Amino acid sequence: VRALAAPDALLDAARGGDRVALARLLSVVENDSAASRTLAAATWTAPPAFSLGITGAPGTGKSTLTDRLIAAALERFVADGAERPVSQVGVLCVDPTSPFSGGAILGDRVRMQEHALDERVFIRSLATRGQHGGLSVAVPDALAALSAARFEFVIVETVGVGQVELDVASTTTMTAVVVTPGWGDAMQAAKAGILEVADLFIVNKADRPGAADARRDLAQMLDLGAGRRDGWRPPIVETVATEDRGLEDVLDAVDGFRGHLRGPAGEARALARAAAMMRKIAAAGLARSIDALVSTPAFDAAAAEVAAGTTDPYGAVAALLSA
Amino acid sequence: VRALAAPDALLDAARGGDRVALARLLSVVENDSAASRTLAAATWTAPPAFSLGITGAPGTGKSTLTDRLIAAALERFVADGAERPVSQVGVLCVDPTSPFSGGAILGDRVRMQEHALDERVFIRSLATRGQHGGLSVAVPDALAALSAARFEFVIVETVGVGQVELDVASTTTMTAVVVTPGWGDAMQAAKAGILEVADLFIVNKADRPGAADARRDLAQMLDLGAGRRDGWRPPIVETVATEDRGLEDVLDAVDGFRGHLRGPAGEARALARAAAMMRKIAAAGLARSIDALVSTPAFDAAAAEVAAGTTDPYGAVAALLSA
Numbered sequence: 001v002r003a004l005a006a007p008d009a010l011l012d013a014a015r016g017g018d019r020v021a022l023a024r025l026l027s028v029v030e031n032d033s034a035a036s037r038t039l040a041a042a043t044w045t046a047p048p049a050f051s052l053g054i055t056g057a058p059g060t061g062k063s064t065l066t067d068r069l070i071a072a073a074l075e076r077f078v079a080d081g082a083e084r085p086v087s088q089v090g091v092l093c094v095d096p097t098s099p100f101s102g103g104a105i106l107g108d109r110v111r112m113q114e115h116a117l118d119e120r121v122f123i124r125s126l127a128t129r130g131q132h133g134g135l136s137v138a139v140p141d142a143l144a145a146l147s148a149a150r151f152e153f154v155i156v157e158t159v160g161v162g163q164v165e166l167d168v169a170s171t172t173t174m175t176a177v178v179v180t181p182g183w184g185d186a187m188q189a190a191k192a193g194i195l196e197v198a199d200l201f202i203v204n205k206a207d208r209p210g211a212a213d214a215r216r217d218l219a220q221m222l223d224l225g226a227g228r229r230d231g232w233r234p235p236i237v238e239t240v241a242t243e244d245r246g247l248e249d250v251l252d253a254v255d256g257f258r259g260h261l262r263g264p265a266g267e268a269r270a271l272a273r274a275a276a277m278m279r280k281i282a283a284a285g286l287a288r289s290i291d292a293l294v295s296t297p298a299f300d301a302a303a304a305e306v307a308a309g310t311t312d313p314y315g316a317v318a319a320l321l322s323a
Numbered sequence: 324v325r326a327l328a329a330p331d332a333l334l335d336a337a338r339g340g341d342r343v344a345l346a347r348l349l350s351v352v353e354n355d356s357a358a359s360r361t362l363a364a365a366t367w368t369a370p371p372a373f374s375l376g377i378t379g380a381p382g383t384g385k386s387t388l389t390d391r392l393i394a395a396a397l398e399r400f401v402a403d404g405a406e407r408p409v410s411q412v413g414v415l416c417v418d419p420t421s422p423f424s425g426g427a428i429l430g431d432r433v434r435m436q437e438h439a440l441d442e443r444v445f446i447r448s449l450a451t452r453g454q455h456g457g458l459s460v461a462v463p464d465a466l467a468a469l470s471a472a473r474f475e476f477v478i479v480e481t482v483g484v485g486q487v488e489l490d491v492a493s494t495t496t497m498t499a500v501v502v503t504p505g506w507g508d509a510m511q512a513a514k515a516g517i518l519e520v521a522d523l524f525i526v527n528k529a530d531r532p533g534a535a536d537a538r539r540d541l542a543q544m545l546d547l548g549a550g551r552r553d554g555w556r557p558p559i560v561e562t563v564a565t566e567d568r569g570l571e572d573v574l575d576a577v578d579g580f581r582g583h584l585r586g587p588a589g590e591a592r593a594l595a596r597a598a599a600m601m602r603k604i605a606a607a608g609l610a611r612s613i614d615a616l617v618s619t620p621a622f623d624a625a626a627a628e629v630a631a632g633t634t635d636p637y638g639a640v641a642a643l644l645s646a
Contacts, residue, residue: 037637044635267630274629277636278643279617285640286609294602306597307590312367313600314360317608320601 007039014149019122022149026124029141032284040141043148048173048270049090051143052254054202055158055165055194056178061204065178065241066091066157072247073153074120090146090154091123094139094168122151136167137280140273143171169197170276173269174257176200176250179218181210195221198234200253206238206246230265232257293320330362337472342445345472349447352464355607363464366471371496371593372413374466375577377525378481378488378517379501384527388501388564389414389480393444395570396476413469413477414446417462417491445474459490460603463596466494492520493599496592497580499523499573502541504533518544521557523576529561529569553588555580616643 007028013021029040054062054069070089126138139156146154158168169175177198203214215236222234235253239246261269293299302316330351336344352363377385377392393412449461462479469477481491492498500521526537538559545557558576562569584592616622625639 041635041637044629044637045632047632270630271626274636275617275622275626278622278626278629278640279613281636281640282613282616282644283610285644286613287606290602290605290609293605294598299598299601303594303598303601306367306601307593309368309370312364313597313604314364314367317601317604321605321608 007035008042011039011042011148014145017149019119022122022145023124025145025149026142029145030126030138032137036141040144043141043144046144046148046150049143049147049151049154050254050258051154051156051172051174053156053158053168053172053175054178055169055175056202056204058159060178060180061241062157062159062178065202065204065239066155068241068244068247069155069250070121072244072251073155074118076248076251088120088122088151088153090151091121092139092142092146092154092156093123093125094135094156094158094164095125122146135164136171137277137284139168140171140277140280166193166197169194170273173261174199174254176202176253178202178204179214180205181208181214195225199232199257200234200250201236202246202250203236203238204241207240207243211238230260230268232260232265296320298323330358331365334362334365334471337468340472342442345445345468346447348468348472349465352468353449353461355460359464363467366464366467369467369471369473372466372470372474372477373577373581374477374479374495374497376479376481376491376495376498377501378492378498379525379527381482383501383503384564385480385482385501388525388527388562389478391564391567391570392478392573395567395574396478397441397443399571399574411443411445411474411476413474414444415462415465415469415477415479416446416448417458417479417481417487418448445469458487459494460600460607462491463494463600463603489516489520492517494596496584497522497577499525499576501525501527502537503528504531504537518548522555522580523557523573524559525569525573526559526561527564530563530566534561553583553591555583555588619643621646 007025010021010025010028014025025039025043028036029043030036052069054066056062070091073089124142126135126142143154143156156168156172158165175197177194177200179201181203201218203211203218205211215238218236235256237246237249237253239250241247260266298320302311302320305311306313306316330348333344333348333351337348348362348366351359352366353359375392377389379385393414396412447465449458449465466477466479479491479495481488498520500517500523502524504526524541526534526541528534538561541559558579560569560572560576562573564570583589621643625634625643628634629636629639
């Protein structure tokens, strides 16, 4: 029966805490189809979860950090009696280099086992989605789906590679960039435009030599930068994730940024995020129209005329688009 | 007065052999504006020049090969009394890695000097064009402009880097891939998908050790491939461009492919090229509409509603697009 469940029923069940329904919901949203877009639309008006992006070069320890933060966040946010205690933590693992999706990545399986008995944790991998918009649309849609399922805190772990990393950073509420001791990482971050999107720097493996240097290098780069328009200076914290050291500092920084976002900066960010998502949706939709256009007999006929030199390609396209 | 010349007048002057007008025409076409697209459209119904794309990794000697082929082609095609003797040769230098355009690239300046006294030769660099479509639209438009100016043979020299290389290959009548002795180049060609688009392989610097090996490697790769649907097997020729060796073999291969294209393969190719150009034009046009859409007050208002959670981004975009 569940296999045939209508999207609406899935959404209701996911809202009610049904994890199998939630997994299916994400699978639907992950696809690029008219049905998935309708369902995604239905999830978008829920109050958005606070999402923490964790990005950085391979080997910086992002996965371990994410694992330990799950536990720390549940304890901290549940325990500290904040305005809205977090009762469950979602994790989205984004790997644009992987052809797999749906939780098939090795690292997740390991984590699945670790957190398997904890009903407050939901972990999901996102890889590629169709050809239109791809991950840059799938990640915000997945966040919206988790928000609709009443998640209030979601960690989005991204492999730090180029455009996807920046795309995800524009999607999450806060972006933490993980580096390890050594000048190289900081330089790479600067080169890739990551300095501009980072709300927090985490120097992980800080028990290695050079942690203080890395911290100083990052601080200098921030000093050299023009400063952010929203007035937030990204904190730099040191962690040793494997030993649970520094996690409280990370959560303090999250709390600090959360407070910052209660001001006008939060509104500006929400607006920018909405506009970016709308732009992506428009672009994906127009890409679909092009695909539809080029597979019509009228397009083939017009191409034949262009090939024969009886019309020009600009005029032919204009005629097709106005028809 | 010339600075104010209308596009139509430019086109007429270029057709009449005015090289300054032709240079201006290409500058207009190179830009991304409504005027440039109107002008480009006007050039497209001329009989297309035969264009030979020359691509390959840096250091394979493409520039020297192009230089020597200019002279050889003028002699051969003018002299051999073929159906339509070539009276002038155009050269487009495409360098996607260069921010310069309009003939500012060093290699061209050298060539300019070499061919400066030869009125039958016209050399032009193309770098970036606007943001919509960029070089993938600018190159076919420049070819159309040269065709309108009665050029019948154009060499398009491209730095062999990724997508642009493949884009240009889909634009030219014939694509020659230049490699040097050594297995590396052939492997790289296979990896980059170049084997599929090559109509001719040129093993340049063939006086170096390993030329026979390179030829054999390429032949084996062609054997391993599924074979081309159009029945053409790309010849493999050896050249030493610095000594003018092998140029006749290249021109023989061009003649052979020209003959091949007189059959159904030529029609299929012209159709594919027209369809590809139309697709690029449609994509560039839709990208412009997105830019226009996101800069309207209505878009800002809708984004504010999405940010406030009173509507979803999919619905908002649909409403904007239907308005």
